[in-house]
Every structure is written in C-alpha cells, then in structure tokens.
Amino acid sequence: MQDTILILDFGSQYTQLIARRVRELNVYSEIHPWDKCPEITSNIKGVILSGSPFSVRDEKAPKIDLSKIKGKVPLLGVCFGAQYMAHNFGGEVAASDTREYGRANIVSHNSENDLLKGIGEQSQVWMSHGDSIKTLPSNFDVIASTADVKNAAYSVQEEKTYGIQFHPEVYHSTDGATIIFNFVVSIAGCLQDWTPDAFVDSTVDALKEQLGDDRVILGLSGGVDSTVAATLLHHAIGSNLHCIFVNNGLLRKNEYAEVLESYKGMGLNVKGVDASELFYSALKGLTDPEEKRKAIGKVFVDVFDEESKLVENAKWLGQGTIYPDVIESVSVTGGPSQTIKSHHNVGGLPDYMKLKVVEPLKSLFKDEVRRVGKSLGISPAILGRHPFPGPGLGIRILGEVTPDKVAILQEVDAVFIGELKSAGLYDEVWQAGAIFLPVNTVGVMGDERTYENAVALRAVTSTDGMTADWCHLPYEVLGKISNKIINQVKGINRVTYDISSKPPATIEWE
Numbered sequence: 001m002q003d004t005i006l007i008l009d010f011g012s013q014y015t016q017l018i019a020r021r022v023r024e025l026n027v028y029s030e031i032h033p034w035d036k037c038p039e040i041t042s043n044i045k046g047v048i049l050s051g052s053p054f055s056v057r058d059e060k061a062p063k064i065d066l067s068k069i070k071g072k073v074p075l076l077g078v079c080f081g082a083q084y085m086a087h088n089f090g091g092e093v094a095a096s097d098t099r100e101y102g103r104a105n106i107v108s109h110n111s112e113n114d115l116l117k118g119i120g121e122q123s124q125v126w127m128s129h130g131d132s133i134k135t136l137p138s139n140f141d142v143i144a145s146t147a148d149v150k151n152a153a154y155s156v157q158e159e160k161t162y163g164i165q166f167h168p169e170v171y172h173s174t175d176g177a178t179i180i181f182n183f184v185v186s187i188a189g190c191l192q193d194w195t196p197d198a199f200v201d202s203t204v205d206a207l208k209e210q211l212g213d214d215r216v217i218l219g220l221s222g223g224v225d226s227t228v229a230a231t232l233l234h235h236a237i238g239s240n241l242h243c244i245f246v247n248n249g250l251l252r253k254n255e256y257a258e259v260l261e262s263y264k265g266m267g268l269n270v271k272g273v274d275a276s277e278l279f280y281s282a283l284k285g286l287t288d289p290e291e292k293r294k295a296i297g298k299v300f301v302d303v304f305d306e307e308s309k310l311v312e313n314a315k316w317l318g319q320g321t322i323y324p325d326v327i328e329s330v331s332v333t334g335g336p337s338q339t340i341k342s343h344h345n346v347g348g349l350p351d352y353m354k355l356k357v358v359e360p361l362k363s364l365f366k367d368e369v370r371r372v373g374k375s376l377g378i379s380p381a382i383l384g385r386h387p388f389p390g391p392g393l394g395i396r397i398l399g400e401v402t403p404d405k406v407a408i409l410q411e412v413d414a415v416f417i418g419e420l421k422s423a424g425l426y427d428e429v430w431q432a433g434a435i436f437l438p439v440n441t442v443g444v445m446g447d448e449r450t451y452e453n454a455v456a457l458r459a460v461t462s463t464d465g466m467t468a469d470w471c472h473l474p475y476e477v478l479g480k481i482s483n484k485i486i487n488q489v490k491g492i493n494r495v496t497y498d499i500s501s502k503p504p505a506t507i508e509w510e
Helices: 015-023 080-088 175-186 197-212 224-242 254-262 277-283 289-308 322-329 368-375 403-422 475-488
Strands: 004-009 028-032 044-049 075-078 092-108 120-136 140-145 155-157 162-165 215-220 243-249 268-272 313-320 356-358 431-445 448-461 492-495
Touching: 004 015, 004 140, 015 028, 015 175, 028 224, 044 080, 075 322, 080 120, 080 155, 080 162, 080 197, 120 243, 120 431, 120 475, 140 162, 155 322, 162 175, 197 356, 197 368, 215 289, 215 356, 215 492, 224 243, 224 313, 243 289, 254 268, 277 289, 289 313, 322 356, 403 431, 403 475, 448 475
Parallel strands: 004 028, 004 044, 044 075, 075 162, 215 243, 215 313, 243 268, 313 356, 448 492
Antiparallel strands: 092 120, 092 140, 140 155, 155 162, 431 448
C-alpha cells in the first residue's frame, strides 16, 4: 500500500496547500474532515492537524479524539493543531496581547531537533493567529520562539509529536519545505515513490480490480482531464470503454469537429453526439448562474442516460473529476468551509440512472493530471490545452444563453485564443476566455452611433486553479486583440480586460 500522510482538516484556508507541499516530495497525502478520521492503517505514516478559523477556546471549536494517533504515529500540529494539543494535554492557550499575522522570525532552541534540522538558528515564517500558547504541558519542550511568541514550536518527550504555531506550507515561510521534508521523510519515514509512473501503475491496477469486465461510458471534452481519465480507463479495460463526446452547443468555435479528429489514432472508442438543441431548450429563460449550471448538468446526465441504453451492459459512468472540482463543490471539512459553486460532474447521479461513477483523477490537482498524462504518452498539444469549464460558454454568457450569443462569443473567443498563440503567449497563460456581458454600450463606427454588446477578456496564471493571478499581457497585444474583435465580430463594440485575482474573484465569472 502507498505510504500516506493523513491531513485532518479543521477548516483552514491553507489545508490544500499542505497537501500540495507533501505531494511535491513525491509522497501521497489525503485530506479528511477532522470529524471523519479514517482508520489509522499501516500505510498511514504520519498525521498533520491543520489550522482553523476557530479558537481552541471556543465552545463550538472542533474537538477530536487523538488517542489512536498521538504517540502511535508521527503527528504534526500546525497553528490550530498545535494549540489544540497544547490546550487538551495540560497547557494553556489564551488570546494574544497583539494579533500576530504575517512574517516573523523564529529562533531555534535546538538545531538538532529532528523537525527543525537544517533551518539554522533563525528563519522567516508566516504567522496567522489570534491566540498563543502561554504554557506547555509538562512533557512538552519548546524548540523555537519568536520575539512575541515564546512557544512557537514544540516537541513532545518520548514521542514523534510536534506542534508549530506558524504555517510552513506557505511561500513566506522560507524554510517551510525543509520542515515539511523533515516531518514527512525523516521523521515519518515515507518513501518518496509517489510519481506519475507509480500513479499510472497503481491506478490501472485498481481500475482493473474495480471494473473487471464491466463496460464504462465516459464523456470526452477534448480537455486534459477527460482525456487522461479516458486513457487510464482504456489501459485498464480496453474496448469495454465507450467514450462519448457531447456537443452541448456551448463549445468553442469548431471544437466539436476538431476534438473528434484529435482522438483518431489514440485507440479510443469515441462516438460524437450533437445535443445542442436539448441544452439550448433547457437554458431558455434562465439567468441565475447556479440554475444554468444545474440545467446543463441535468441535460448532460440525461444524454448519457440515453446513450448508456445503447451500450449493452454498461454499468459505469467515467468522469474526469479532479480535486479542485471536489473541493469547490463539497465542503472538505463538513463544517466551516463554504461551497463556492456546483460542478456538473460532481455529486453523484439521479436514482433513475443505473450507472455507478468511476473517477480515476479525483485525488489529483491539474498540474498532477498533466504529469500523469505525459507519463501515459498523451500528445503535448492536448496536455497543453487550457482548462475549459464543463458547462462551457454557458457560464461565460452572463444572463440568458441564446444561440446568437453563443455564436458571437465563439467568434470573440477564437480571436482571443488565436492572438495569444500568434504572440507566443498561449503557453504562458494557464486559462483564458471571453465573457459576454449583459450590457449594451454606446459606440461610434464611422459616422454612425452604435449600441451593441460588450465583452470582457480573462487570462490568468495558476498552478492548479485553487488560486490564480491575472496575466499582465502586453498592452500592444491587448490592443491588437480588442481592435480585431471590434472590427471582425459583428455585435461587439467594446472590449474590457479583467484584472481580478482568485481570491477574491473566481476564474470564471459564473
């Protein structure tokens, strides 16, 4: 079984970042809500307790029984996790005299301590807390302090148990990666063998065992996620995989034909289904983003229900769900985290659809999916494609979706993406697209007054979609794109550029 670091989530904004930092060491990590802790099996080599928006002094603060973890396997408490252990094992946690947030310098009291080995006497860390550990339990030893926090890090005597008041997972903790390495590899003893090749081998084996001789239907979109998911399934079950590419009428210009063509030669069994009119009908009159997403999702499932009936003995629906989809759709903690938006391929199937779901990528971030795809030998042209939302242009048209608006936005999008490629900027951008705004603006073309639609362009840089920054595209490129759109796309007389980052905005507008 794969060596695993278990991360128990108490609702911290940084929990997913802890998981990423562990995985960057080629060690597998899993996040579980604090109140749904799995059994500590032999492959779980260590446990990390995350931070939390709660104070340990709050009556409603999470309370977890650590009796089967502490002293049994290596344990690291981060921020709230550190305070929780100190508070519950005989120490005192109280409100700080001044809230410590941002950069601080820790001074190590024991440079030979296994957790702090290699970081030197002083190191910059990132603090984010309103409470402080005033006194430690009798068998806890302080191993690092800051100017304001005496008990910034501690270890427990005769145990591989540690607590740190700061966040090693964030960029601003300059030796954070060393601390995480010390815990995961040196202390917990994890083998650094969770590689793309290893993931492919273990996933294909697991799929063979899970699916046997069953037939699977999978929806292809032409994107990275569905392509990698299909290839993994193809390796596992071969011709028992039936791929369907649905034209929902909300794809990019010419994408339906181009995607079908791109899969030729990959050995996949692919069928194209044009269901555009079904989607347009379901979207008629809808303006609320969630209602549109759910309508698109329902038709998506209905189409697969019909197609599944044409595949004899089909028992599974394959999906390219990845980790950010799950995180944004379902509260990871089951508590304080908020659902941001629903995803069409997350959350199960209606009772009437007699297919079970198989999601081979649901534990991976986007960059990890690309590395797995490379290991599978998938074309760089497919792996390098920008992410595209499952609901397509339906959530890039603000307000009601109509075929006319789709046609206009397809032209705008084609100009935008085409010019990014011409300028050699496409691969520097993580995701780009155009948004059809629900407003008309006054313009002048020649001697005539116009009153036409406006669009917004969106281009971001990111690693996995969890956070993103807007791209600082050259002014001359933006100017050329704007001029080309206004001159070539009838119905558009104004182009704007979105300079919002995530957070506080999301990448898509809906």
